[in-house]
Amino acid sequence: MEKPGGPFTIRDIDIQAPERDEVLVKIAAAGICHTDLTTRHRWPAERCPMVFGHEGAGVVEAVGEAVTTVSPGDTVCLSYRSCGVCEQCAGGHTAYCDKAGALNVSGSRMDGSTCHSLEGAPVFGSYFGQSSFATYALAYESNTVTVPADLPPALAAPLGCSVQTGAGTVLNVLQPPPGTALAVFGAGSVGLSAVMAAVAEGCTVIAVEPVAARRDKALELGASAVVDPTAENDVAAIVREHTGGGTHYAVDTTGQSAVITQAITALRNRGSLALVGIGAQAEFNVMAVMTKGIRIHGVIEGEAVPSEFIPRLIGLYQRGQLPLERLITEFPLHDIEAAAQAAASGQVIKPVLSLG
Structure with a gap:
């Protein structure tokens, strides 16, 4: 350049x-x-x-x-x-x-x-x-x-980087138990890597993504449901409906205030949100976080040590899970x-x- x-x-x-x-x-x-x-x-x-x-x-x-x-x-x-x-x-x-x-x-x-x-x-x-x-x-x-x-x-x-970030956020940071619900906001390469990792862990996965081809890809990769944020007035309500009252975990890959607010609102009480999207600034309702007991994690590179985590990712790929x-x-x-x-x-x- x-x-x-x-x-x-x-x-x-x-x-x-x-x-x-x-x-x-x-x-x-x-x-x-x-x-x-x-x-x-x-x-x-x-x-x-x-x-x-x-x-x-x-x-x-x-x-x-x-x-x-x-x-x-x-x-x-x-x-x-x-x-x-x-x-x-x-x-x-x-x-x-x-x-x-x-x-x-x-x-x-x-x-x-x-x-x-x-x-x-x-x-x-x-x-x-x-x-x-x-x-x-x-x-x-x-x-x-x-x-x-x-x-x-x-x-x-x-x-x-991208696969390590998305999958590492799920596997290293959130560590969702099987049977829990996880929502991914933004289904680019990072978000879809998170989808694959969460599916591999036995989670119910919801992907929120405006691009139709990427929503289709999330379903191909095992997501239980997808949401088009451009077609819904209340994205959080739709996610809660799909997850029986709210998702346990959420991953935001967008760094956008409005999307982060949707993720917080979609979480059930004491849910966890991982922020991996690059954004200069974001605003959200602190009281909503406090009253629901939401835990927010800022995550870089999936908190992965490359020499340890990349071989783990390769193992998932070789088993058909990634x-x-x-x-x-x-x-x-x-x-x-x-x-x-x-x-x-x-x-x-x-x-x-x-x-x-």
């Missing part, structure tokens, strides 16, 4: 050899995430040109001398980066690493250097410790996870801007760039 909010363009640039703690990965596939699309419009001009991408999958090409957990030839999936030594990381909460901002969204390494250049001038990157909208990416041990060599790269790539292929539409790398536009418009659920 050469200017804030500008299109993704294909350029030949240089990438450095891996430093002592880095892993050079030849990218075979990279998912386009909602975070890539929103961040490019907020990215500062002084940090352009910039290489985005944070759902990479491929094969390790080379490693730095300090790297011990992966080797050249390993098939890997890339996720978010964490420092591994702060209070949150030491406690197993790597998604809330104290240095997450500097490690994932600064546009450079921790020392301020860039690993990309164009005709000698710096090109910013290191996005989520990878910048995987490229044929090669430099990653780190904390965000590089080995995966089975026979797992298609287009399926492995989204595990690192049919990722139903979400994915593949695009060649040179069609990256078309893929981004298709995602932004809702034309596709999960675009994945194929570099194979």
Whole structure:
């Protein structure tokens, strides 16, 4: 991306050899995430040109001398980066690493250097410790996870963020017992990953989504009912009707005040709401939360430790409980801007760039 909010363009640039703690990965596939699309419009001009991408999958090409957990030839999936030594990381909460901002969204390494250049001038990157909208990416041990060599790269790539976020919110944070009801507000790739995880846990799942094709997909994936918020005056009442008086759990993927209010209203007393949608601000009725005893969880990356959770997701996929292929539409790398536009418009659920 050469200017804030500008299109993704294909350029030949240089990438450095891996430093002592880095892993050079030849990218075979990279998912386009909602975070890539929103961040490019907020990215500062002084940090352009910039290489985005944070759902990479491929094969390790080379490693730095300090790297011990992966080797050249390993098939890997890339996720978010964490420092591994702060209070949150030491406690197993790597998604809330104290240095997450500097490690994932600064546009450079921790020392301020860039690993990309164009005709000698710096090109910013290191996005989520990878910048995987490229044929090669430099990653780190904390965000590089080995995966089975026979797992298609287009399926492995989204595990690192969107699938991890949706499924992790259900499995790691809400942990709904079988037989309970869970509503998902927004059935994009994150929301549908939450649907699949909740169905796998034996929950009654309701999906609230304005796009008809995505409602149909939720039903395909095991949702008990779907709600079109554009056709209903009282979405919360419809959800309560489907769940016998209110849902026990809810996941909001939209970050929108009106939708969060619907989710709160749809919950039964002492229900739990997980907020995973990116939004600058949201307003809701505090008294409604207090009087119903609602518990609200802010969730990043499904509170997953990638090296532990991604293998769990792969196990669900191999058992047929996480049919990722139903979400994915593949695009060649040179069609990256078309893929981004298709995602932004809702034309596709999960675009994945194929570099194979």
